[in-house]
Amino acid sequence: MVSRAVALKVGGVVAAVFVLGVVVVGALAATGAFAAPTVESTSYGWGAVTDETTEIETTVTVDNPNPVGVPGVVSVAYTARLNDVTLARGERSGVGFGPGRNTISLTAEMRNSKIADWWVTHVNGGEQSELTVDATVNAPGFAREIPAKSSTVETDILGGFTTEGTQQVDFQGDPLLNLRNQRATWGEATAETTPLSFSADVENVHDYAVTLDGVAYVVEMNGVELGRGQREAGLNVAPGESGAIDVTVALDSPKMADWWREHVTDDEVSDLSVRMYGYVVRDGKRQRVPMRVFDRTLRLETDMLGSGKTSVEPVDTPQQDGDFEPPSVTDTDQQWGAVTDATTEIETDASLDTPDDPGLAALLRLDVTQTTTINGLRVAEGSTALDTVSPGTDTLSLTSLKDNGEVPEWWARHLNDGERSQVVTTPTATADVGATKFDADLGIRRSTFRTDLLAGMNGDRDEAVDVQGRTALVVTGVSSEWDQATADTAPIQTRTAVRNELTAPVTVESIDYTVTTNGVTLADRSTQVGQVIDPQSSDRVEARLVLDNAEMDRWWVRHVRNGEQSTFDVDVTATVSVLGQRDRVALDSLGQESTIETDVLNASGG
Missing domain, CATH: 2.60.40.10 (Immunoglobulins)
Known part of the structure; x- marks a missing residue:
């Protein structure tokens, strides 16, 4: 059970409230011999939490200075509200207490769905809410309302998403984008949807253009998914250029009831995470690219039944790189192909280790150019494109054309180096992952051959x-x-x-x-x-x-x-x-x- 308690001193005469209807007490009151009982303190806390409800527990401490008790003819009722949303009503009848210090306990059941109703008013009210708990005490012939609790609940979730500095988005360990002037705004919340808009200035610090057709997003609080979807948000920024990105996500307002259950269970502490991935459209289908354009987590702490204070602080999360391992070469086989008087083909088959994710593999395209040098002299060059990549493993086949006319020159270098030649094959690969391209290292292959003609x-x-x-x-x-x-x-x-x-x-x-x-x-x-x-x-x-x-x-x-x-x-x-x-x-x-x-x-x- 999670509880919050705050002492609330209420000085006041409540004698008539607790003793009217009792003859002995009435007689004492008539003669002026009855001293007024007082409410010394009131405390509030959360009780049992289920999928559907949350208990609000109230404890009232009453001091009765009289030598006689008040019989069980008193009823106590209270109502808890956030803004205009009634969260819970509690009532207890037949209350009585003896001389001295007495404790009265009340339990009211709140439907968690009421939090979803309150959330709409909280967002539309600029993240500000008024919490009030009104108590009413009734006895035969007497009734009085006693203000038991009033506080203001303010949050600043938008402030947590607003930054003036620079956030760097990396891909494969290299800077890709710089995000500046990040900001967020609420739209008009309804019982169904809470719009939340994000915008930022974007600078491309990559060697290739960055292009997105839209953004896929996931919003969670304490493991409860509040929103998931896709939004068109075109971005096309050339290297060294700047642009802007604007995305509006839709939060599921009724899901706030599920979040509330976790929030109270976790001592009114929640982590709100927003993750956005870019996507591109290929062949009429949306495909997510392995690049997070936004990744932020905020920690929200509240004290709803206590001081009403809240805090929203960013949570440090590890730098998110692209969820993508570039293809790598695990084995290479080279052999001679067709030979003419002018040229000799070099046939290369390279075994590739490719992404296991079929979606990422389908997104990946490779453009490969391969050069071969002998003794520093370029003798062959070829290129190929791999438009489809099988997940897990694949084979890259490439044919380079060797110029036989270069043989006399590299052979002269072979002789001058003691009949020793170094052969270097350098593949240069550009991997297209939809949103951008990057240089993939497929490994340089070196070999040396020798002769001893003399x-x-x-x-x-x-x-x-x-x-x-x-x-x-x-x-x-x-x-x-x-x-x-x-x-x-x-x-x-x-x-x-x-x-x-x-x-x-x-x-x-x-x-x-x-x-x-x-x-x-x-x-x-x-x-x-x-x-x-x-x-x-x-x-x-x-x-x-x-x-x-x-x-x-x-x-x-x-x-x-x-x-x-x-x-x-x-x-x-x-x-x-x-x-x-x-x-x-x-x-x-x-x-x-x-x-x-x-x-x-x-x-x-x-």
């Missing part, structure tokens, strides 16, 4: 070079490395260690070389050397082999079509002369037959 052109050797049937030179070792490559050429700097086995000088006049890969000729050239190796001495023969790097786009087409496998064949011959005798001999120490294997799209990171 592995067979390095190391120790023991190869005899014969001229006219006799060994003139012995190759003891070779070393090769890439010189600075460009999109046009890829030079290989070779150094061959040789030993002259003869007692005559040996001249290495020139070196001829061919380099092919998957049938594409990268080099078929001769380079002049003219180096003389002194008799029975060792020296180093240097030669620069220049490959036609511009042909690598043709190699690429065959390489991909062959499952990213290629042969790399190098054939080298040398023209050697001794004492006027010249011979062209194979220089197998600089030649090689090797295989190039890559996994450009799915190589390991590093």
